[in-house]
Amino acid sequence: MIEVRGLGVSFPGSSSPVLRDVDLDVAPGEQVLVLAGSGAGKSTLLRVLAGIVPQVVDAQVTGHVLVAGLDATTTPTADLATKVGTLTQDPADQLCLPTVLDEVAFALENRGVDPALIGPAVERTLAAVGAAHLAHRRTAELSGGEGQRIALAAALVADPRVLLLDEPTALLDPAAARAVAAAVRAAAGADRSTVMVEHRLDELGRLPARVLVLGPDGRVRSDGATQEVLHDDSRTLAQLGTWLPLSAELSAAGVGALGQLPVAPGSPSRSGPRVLRARGLTVRRGSRTVLDGVDLDVHAGRVTAVVGLNGSGKSTLLLALAGLLTAAGTVSGGSVGLVFQHPEHQFLARTVRDEITWGPRRARATDVDDRVAGALDAYRLTGLEDRDPFRLSGGQQRRLSLAAMAVCGHDVLLADEPTFGQDRRTSAASADSLRRLADEGRGVVLVTHDLRLVGEVADDVLVLRGGQVLAHGPVDAVLADDGLLARAGLPLPPVLAAWRTTDHRLRDVLRALHAAADRATSVPA
Amino acid sequence: MNRRRISLSELVLLAVLAVVSGFVYWALVQAWIALQIAMGPFGDLAQHVLIGGWMVAAPLALYIVRRPGVGIVVELAAALVEVVFLASPVGPMLLVVGLVQGAGAELAFTLTRYRRYDWGVFVASGALAGLASTALGIVRFGWLTQDWFVWRLGLQVASGILLCGVAAKLIGDALARTGVLDNTPLGRARRQATPNPVPVA
Amino acid sequence: MNRLGRALPHDSLLHRRNPTVKLAVFFVVSVLLLVPVDPWTPLALLVVAVPAVLAAGRIPWQTLGAAALLFGPFACSLLAVNAVTRDGPVVAEVLGLEVTGTGVAIGAALALRTVLVGILAVAFSLTTDGARLMTSLHQHARLGARPTFAVLAGYRVLEDLPERWMTIRQAQSVRDPRRRAGTLPRDPGSLTRAAFTLLVVALRQGERMAIAMETRGLGSGPRTVHRPVALDRRDAVFAAVVLGVCALVVLASWHVGVLRTWDTV
Numbered sequence: 001m002i003e004v005r006g007l008g009v010s011f012p013g014s015s016s017p018v019l020r021d022v023d024l025d026v027a028p029g030e031q032v033l034v035l036a037g038s039g040a041g042k043s044t045l046l047r048v049l050a051g052i053v054p055q056v057v058d059a060q061v062t063g064h065v066l067v068a069g070l071d072a073t074t075t076p077t078a079d080l081a082t083k084v085g086t087l088t089q090d091p092a093d094q095l096c097l098p099t100v101l102d103e104v105a106f107a108l109e110n111r112g113v114d115p116a117l118i119g120p121a122v123e124r125t126l127a128a129v130g131a132a133h134l135a136h137r138r139t140a141e142l143s144g145g146e147g148q149r150i151a152l153a154a155a156l157v158a159d160p161r162v163l164l165l166d167e168p169t170a171l172l173d174p175a176a177a178r179a180v181a182a183a184v185r186a187a188a189g190a191d192r193s194t195v196m197v198e199h200r201l202d203e204l205g206r207l208p209a210r211v212l213v214l215g216p217d218g219r220v221r222s223d224g225a226t227q228e229v230l231h232d233d234s235r236t237l238a239q240l241g242t243w244l245p246l247s248a249e250l251s252a253a254g255v256g257a258l259g260q261l262p263v264a265p266g267s268p269s270r271s272g273p274r275v276l277r278a279r280g281l282t283v284r285r286g287s288r289t290v291l292d293g294v295d296l297d298v299h300a301g302r303v304t305a306v307v308g309l310n311g312s313g314k315s316t317l318l319l320a321l322a323g324l325l326t327a328a329g330t331v332s333g334g335s336v337g338l339v340f341q342h343p344e345h346q347f348l349a350r351t352v353r354d355e356i357t358w359g360p361r362r363a364r365a366t367d368v369d370d371r372v373a374g375a376l377d378a379y380r381l382t383g384l385e386d387r388d389p390f391r392l393s394g395g396q397q398r399r400l401s402l403a404a405m406a407v408c409g410h411d412v413l414l415a416d417e418p419t420f421g422q423d424r425r426t427s428a429a430s431a432d433s434l435r436r437l438a439d440e441g442r443g444v445v446l447v448t449h450d451l452r453l454v455g456e457v458a459d460d461v462l463v464l465r466g467g468q469v470l471a472h473g474p475v476d477a478v479l480a481d482d483g484l485l486a487r488a489g490l491p492l493p494p495v496l497a498a499w500r501t502t503d504h505r506l507r508d509v510l511r512a513l514h515a516a517a518d519r520a521t522s523v524p525a
Numbered sequence: 526m527n528r529r530r531i532s533l534s535e536l537v538l539l540a541v542l543a544v545v546s547g548f549v550y551w552a553l554v555q556a557w558i559a560l561q562i563a564m565g566p567f568g569d570l571a572q573h574v575l576i577g578g579w580m581v582a583a584p585l586a587l588y589i590v591r592r593p594g595v596g597i598v599v600e601l602a603a604a605l606v607e608v609v610f611l612a613s614p615v616g617p618m619l620l621v622v623g624l625v626q627g628a629g630a631e632l633a634f635t636l637t638r639y640r641r642y643d644w645g646v647f648v649a650s651g652a653l654a655g656l657a658s659t660a661l662g663i664v665r666f667g668w669l670t671q672d673w674f675v676w677r678l679g680l681q682v683a684s685g686i687l688l689c690g691v692a693a694k695l696i697g698d699a700l701a702r703t704g705v706l707d708n709t710p711l712g713r714a715r716r717q718a719t720p721n722p723v724p725v726a
Numbered sequence: 727m728n729r730l731g732r733a734l735p736h737d738s739l740l741h742r743r744n745p746t747v748k749l750a751v752f753f754v755v756s757v758l759l760l761v762p763v764d765p766w767t768p769l770a771l772l773v774v775a776v777p778a779v780l781a782a783g784r785i786p787w788q789t790l791g792a793a794a795l796l797f798g799p800f801a802c803s804l805l806a807v808n809a810v811t812r813d814g815p816v817v818a819e820v821l822g823l824e825v826t827g828t829g830v831a832i833g834a835a836l837a838l839r840t841v842l843v844g845i846l847a848v849a850f851s852l853t854t855d856g857a858r859l860m861t862s863l864h865q866h867a868r869l870g871a872r873p874t875f876a877v878l879a880g881y882r883v884l885e886d887l888p889e890r891w892m893t894i895r896q897a898q899s900v901r902d903p904r905r906r907a908g909t910l911p912r913d914p915g916s917l918t919r920a921a922f923t924l925l926v927v928a929l930r931q932g933e934r935m936a937i938a939m940e941t942r943g944l945g946s947g948p949r950t951v952h953r954p955v956a957l958d959r960r961d962a963v964f965a966a967v968v969l970g971v972c973a974l975v976v977l978a979s980w981h982v983g984v985l986r987t988w989d990t991v
Contacts, residue, residue: 012716013707050941056534057937058708081943092886093934096879098857105952110943118952140885154942323907324896338900344927345890345897348919350702363903390703390926408903533872533945534936540880541932545925548887552917569807602877608749609859610731610884612851614797614844617753665760666804666836667988672811699922705929 001162001193002026002049006063009044009053009218018044019218022063028161031194031208033226037240038395038423041218042197046164048072049195051080068161082111085160087184089170089421091147095139100126100150103139107158125157126150129183143310145176149183156187163187165196169203170421173310173449174491177203199243199423202493207245213237238517241425246494253516258498263512265505269459272300275411275443276333281320283313283327283467290316291327292467298333298412298443303434305454305475306447308464309489314447315341317464318414321445334411334443341416343401344390352376352392352400353385359408371407379403379433395426402433413437415446419453428514431457452493455479455506456514463488476506534708535590542589543602544610546582550603551611570673573680576658577651577688583630584650584693588642589700591710596634600627622661629657630689642714644694651690655682730885731856738853740783745859746866747961751968752850756843758972764986765834767979772842774971779849790848797844801837808833832991856881862955872945879935883928890927895920 004024010017018041026032036042047053051072054061065072068083085107088094097103104122113121126132131149134142142150148168155163168184169177181204188194198204211229213236215221221236222229230237230245234252237244244252255261276298283291291313298304306314320327322338340346349355356375360368376382379399384392389400398418405413415434419427427450435457438444448454454461454475461478463470471484478484479496499509560571582603583596604623607613615622633650659681662668668677697711706712733741740748762768780787810820814828857878864874895910898920905911979985 052937052941056532056708056940058713076946077937077940078943078946081941081946084941086938086941088934088938090934093931094938096875096882096935096939098878098881098885101953102857106939106944107942109949109952110946112948112950115950115952115954118950122952139882151938158943319896322900324900324910326908335903336900337903338897340893340897340900342897345894345923346901347923348898348901350699359901359903362901388702388704390705404901410903532936533876533940534933536872536876537879537932537936537939538929540876541883541928543877544880544884545887545921545928548884548891549921549924552921564803567807569803602880605877606880606884608847609851609854609856610881612729612793612847614793614800614840614847616756616843616847616850617749618756618843620753621757667763667832667991670812670988671808696922696925700926700929703926705926705933708933 001028001030001068002195003066004049004063005065007045007048007065008060008062009041009048010060012058012060017218019048019214022214022218022220024212024220024223026162026193026195028191028193029189030210031188032196032210032212033208034195034197034212034214035199035237035240035242036197036214037216037242038426039393040214040216040240042214043166045214046086046166046195046197049162050084050086050164051075051077078110081107081160082158083160084162084164085155085158086164086166087148087152087155087168088166089168091139091142091144091151094151094154095142095147098138098140100131100134100137100139100142103150104153104157107154111158121157122153125153128156128186129153130179131183143176145172145179145310148172148176148180152180152183152187161192163192163194165194165198167197167199167421169198169200174203175309175489178205178491181205201243201245213240216240235520238520241423243424246498249495249513249517252520253513254520255516257501258495258509258513259502261509261512261516263502263504263508266508266511269303269438270301271459272302272441272443274298274333275300276321276331276336278321278329278331280329281317281327281331282329283316283320283325290467291320293329294462294464294467294469296321296445296462296472298445300411300441300443301438302459303438303444303446303457304460304462305458306445306462306464307449307451307454307488307490308470311466312464312488313467314464315416316467318416318445318447321412321414335408336412336414337405337408337410338414339401339405339416339418341420343397346401346404347389350388351385352381352387352389355389355400356381356404356407359404363408365409375403375407379406380429395422395429398422398426398430399433402430406433406437410442412443412445415444417448418446419448419450427453428456449490451479451490451496452510455496455499456510457507463490465489479506531590531592531595535595538589538709539586539595539599540602540606542582542586543599543606547603547606547611550579550607570676570680573677574684575688576655576681577684577686577690577692580626580630580651580654580658580685580689581692581696583627583654584634584647584690585697587631587634587639587650588647588693588697589706589709589711591639591642591714593635593639594631596631597624597627600624600630618665622658625657625661626654630654642694644691647690647694648686649690650693651686651688652682653685654689655685658685729851730888731851731881733855734783734785734789734852736784738782738784740779740849740853742960743853743964744862744866744955744957744961745854746862746955747957747965748850748854749859751965752846754969755846755972758976759839759843761987762839762976762979762985763832763835763988763991764979764984765831765838766982766984767976768835768838768842770975770979771972772838772845774975775842775845779845783849783853785849785852789852790845793848794841794844797840801840801844804840805830805833805837808836828991831986835986858955861951861953862957865951865955866957871949875939875944876936879932879939882935883931886931887924887928891920891924894923894927898923 007022009019034042053059108118129149211226212223213221230248234248238252278296281294319325322336356372418430458475462472582599586599587596600623604619630650809825809829810823812829814826816824818825863869
């Protein structure tokens, strides 16, 4: 179904190719998972298979690419679309029409299908992805998870022979990710080939039978049965910075179970004076109460994680704490900085250096140059000083937005989903930065879906549901409470389930796992 | 010259330019109403100060897509968006306004056969857009038989040069720096001009 | 107040008319209105049009009135500026400016024209779904498939813009260590930076949407329309009635002798 020989891709303006000498054969009905670190060309591979690179996006492409018998590098994208369906990360990029019915019918209309047959086909497909109840909604009003299911339906409605999935759950909360993953599993028909890039392997449920691993140089590192590749090459994979299933992570760390890992107890975080006090925060939007009487104290040196499903009021809480929207209740205390979910929304300058300089200069700080030099170094942005912030990679943008806020020296730092859509390595770097800021004596509040991140950096957890506080307490107590997590709608990641069988503090266990994997990967593979 | 069919990406880019400029115009109008009330009987003149901003999409689209007609197309699309989706009180007459202003802005590029994109062409484009807009005002509101005609003409042309012509080049260059235009004729032209991947400060 | 291309959720005579026909009729009426520059002709049309659109569109008068307030200031300033800048017999002097009879007449004419067109525009947008209009332009006005769907993709971008605009302004304002809590900056520099980011984000979204539409086969050949927009004889009757009434009013005002054009003013 797919036959790739000696594929090489390089983008103009970039010094090295993103893909080199890639060979890939996918049989009808076969499913392949592609794993690679950030910037290693996994999305590019899918975009070549979909006929987007080099036809819509400029690139130099060498080698042969046959998809369902058509040359993907020369067949017009729209013609190739009769055989290939694509699903990408963000519903906002894929839902192009105002209503769900029009959106799903679109691919059939484009093929000139008899209008009488379109209605039933749309209904059937919506039912197949578990979205029959969304048929009469407007696309602009869908949640992320609903939007992804509609985008999947729109890709599946014309019954493509090949389905390309580019991190379809990356931007969803755990519950929505599981629902979309289930719809994707159901979509893999007997004669439909699937190539999937995904790093949230825990939410995927059952993994595809075959894995292709791309190295940082853009070459195929390994290609084979999933279980074999994940365990035999677990160290290589850990080195690439990709997320791994727990069992592979343990084997990279050289142990069979989490309990066998040597754990050194770390020192508990020091709690300093209170730097922010919020009482009775309430936010209404129209007739809906988005945030309902939330109290929160933030102390210097401590990280508070705010968790809950989409729509539970987490981001609204941060906006209210930062004084960015009108809220009833009181907020008092020190100065507050907020790092938004999408770094791009926050950029103000045309170079990385100006971006970091912006805040200190507005504050008329006296030591601007020192602070900026320190931040460039601490957030590993040296060498990128003259780049346009929009030209950075996702991980670099994330570091820049943290750096630009950190140099302002706020007493309290708020961060909205600081690891969203990032690979393991970038997430770990963001987590470390936040912990460091707290250890320097600031109060940190972070909003996240990622309970593992919570375990790694947080001291306290605030659980929200429907705008109300469901629980607020020390991280180990909250994450040990099954009933509470179930009520909040938060599934427990396998690594946290495994932690409960040990006698150690959660953060110590996760640190030990990290350190073991790092030790393993520092040995040349 | 550019004989290949205009691509879907380019069409959507034009639509997005039209939509965002429509949205920003709409925000401008809010400012403009306040200005108009503040200026009393001279309020009618206030619109001329901002008129260039209404037309900036045309030279910007030409700068990015570099093919005949897109200046007019993007202004027509912007007018359509305002009539259909933003409920502009000017009504479908806005399509004529878009057509005339787009044609004015495009003329400078047509005269240089879509080959030159330097400051001179952008200044000329803005000035011609201002002239075209004034000509339309003569037909719609009888400006020629009013006092202050020279003021209107001067303000429209000056605003056209600054907020339409010069602004288009500034916005286009800033956008190209961010990388969102890498797969457009403007992005390709800039790559050819500086084959070195290191971005210029 | 802005419904971004969505009609009022009820049904009415105006809701049911073909959107392309409505747009075309509205266009012809707008062009026709360029001719008279006396106040009486647009006033007579306004007297006919307001009850007509209220009834035919089942539009609440409060909604129409609130919308009219938006273009009221423009109409007033048209009246004011024309009153003091046209040659003719001076009827009064205000703040050292000479108010002429001709100026007041032309000013009133242009102001009433603005109000009339504004009322029709509001009625049009409150009874017309923008997306259905695009489909209809594709079906009935030979607008190509790719331009049609490019505009519809633009509409999706537009639907997200108000929220994005707010988020970007919040995200950028918090970058200023000296900001005042509870307010967003309104200076031209801040607004320009927010607008630029909005444009970058929207262009990127647009590029990806174009790719999404191509990967669903747009442009691969002849296409069908699964929910076509109706066009029938009632639309022809609608067009004939509206244009006929307008022509009659203009004829009547000519007959009575109040009609003025730029040549006879």
